[in-house]
Amino acid sequence: MTGRERFARAAAGEGVAFVPYVWEQLPQFVRQPVEGWRDDPTTARRLLHDAASLAAADGMIIGSGPDTVRRAAAAGETGPDALDGLARTEAARRGYELVEVLVASVPFAVVAALPDLTTLERELGEDDPEAAEIAEDALADLARGFLEAGADALAVIAGDPDSVRATARRVSGVARYYGRPVVVACVSPADPGGSVEGEGSVPVAVVGDDSPSPELQSGVILTDGDVSTRWDADRLHALGRRIA
Numbered sequence: 043m044t045g046r047e048r049f050a051r052a053a054a055g056e057g058v059a060f061v062p063y064v065w066e067q068l069p070q071f072v073r074q075p076v077e078g079w080r081d082d083p084t085t086a087r088r089l090l091h092d093a094a095s096l097a098a099a100d101g102m103i104i105g106s107g108p109d110t111v112r113r114a115a116a117a118g119e120t121g122p123d124a125l126d127g128l129a130r131t132e133a134a135r136r137g138y139e140l141v142e143v144l145v146a147s148v149p150f151a152v153v154a155a156l157p158d159l160t161t162l163e164r165e166l167g168e169d170d171p172e173a174a175e176i177a178e179d180a181l182a183d184l185a186r187g188f189l190e191a192g193a194d195a196l197a198v199i200a201g202d203p204d205s206v207r208a209t210a211r212r213v214s215g216v217a218r219y220y221g222r223p224v225v226v227a228c229v230s231p232a233d234p235g236g237s238v239e240g241e242g243s244v245p246v247a248v249v250g251d252d253s254p255s256p257e258l259q260s261g262v263i264l265t266d267g268d269v270s271t272r273w274d275a276d277r278l279h280a281l282g283r284r285i286a
Contacts (some may be wrong), residue, residue: 045100046194049151050060052100053195053223053245055260059227061153062278063199064093066270067104067270069124071278072096080109082142082285094150095102096275097282102236103197104144105268106137108145109145109183111157115165124174125166129183138191153195154188155179156213160205185213189220196222199267201230212238229266 045059046110054275069076072092094102113133114124128134137154143151157165159177167173185196196217198209210226217224217239227236227246236246238261248257250266251273261284269278 043095043148043230049101049194049262052260052262053225053238053244055238057260058263059100059151060097060263060282060286061103061151061197062093062097062099062265062280062282063103063105063197063268064090064097064254064265064270065103065109065155065268068093068262071270071273071275073275080140081213083136083140084178085166086140086142090144090271091148091276092268093278094148096279098151098279098286099282101153102193103199103264104137104141104152104154104193106134106140107154107156108161108186110134110137111162111165120166121168122170122172122176125162125173125180128166128180129187134184134187138187141188141191141193144193147191151194151199152192154185155197155199156185156188156209158200158202158205158209159212160202161200161224170271180215181209181212185216189217189222195225197227197264198225198226199225199229199264201228201267203230206236210239225262227264232258234266263277270276 050057051057068089110133162177206228222237229275234248238244245261246264247263
């Protein structure tokens with residue numbers, strides 16, 4: 043059974059799947075420093091495949107959604123117009139392209155991370171009174187782009203429980219249309235964990251810096267956000283082997 047198949051079963055409550063988030067410093071994490079990897083699907087695929095192998099992962103979180111927001115903010119592309127066009131930017135297009143390449147060529151599930159609504163409004167909204175509504179539409183457009191590219195699931199991972207829930211509600215209908223689950227997790231130490239939207243009460247467990255390996259009978263296990271800047275390859279390898 044492939045990792046993609048194990049993930050699909052776990053998201054339906056029929057087993058356990060491990061899906062780590064290794065993104066921002068991915069090349070350094072797998073000891074292959076390279077520039078421009080986010081815009082080169084072939085290179086990104088190789089790096090993600092190496093990370094998935096060392097973690098014995100059933101799926102990998104692809105951070106192109108939050109990346110799209112960071113790039114827009116760094117370029118000064120903020121305000122209602124920037125939000126409205128976010129899903130059509132070059133950064134977003136590169137993310138969809140990477141998902142397409144991965145889905146066609148890797149055995150693990152491709153889970154596309156989305157920015158939460160609070161972050162989206164804060165980074166790009168410019169305190170505009172219309173920003174909240176436009177941000178919701180931009181989020182749905184991003185979700186649709188990743189799902190049309192073939193993503194096996196969407197992920198909403200953030201520290202604010204209210205924002206996590208609001209974001210999940212906004213994209214769950216889009217995901218249902220494409221027949222894909224939404225993996226939802228709060229990574230706040232005060233309220234960790236989550237569930238798989240659209241699949242009843244399937245649990246999502248979060249493993250943090252000091253967390254023991256969760257003992258799930260069924261569900262999805264995530265790292266507490268992107269661990270590429272906090273963990274090393276040996277630590278992820280050991281965790282993956284314990285879960286497997």
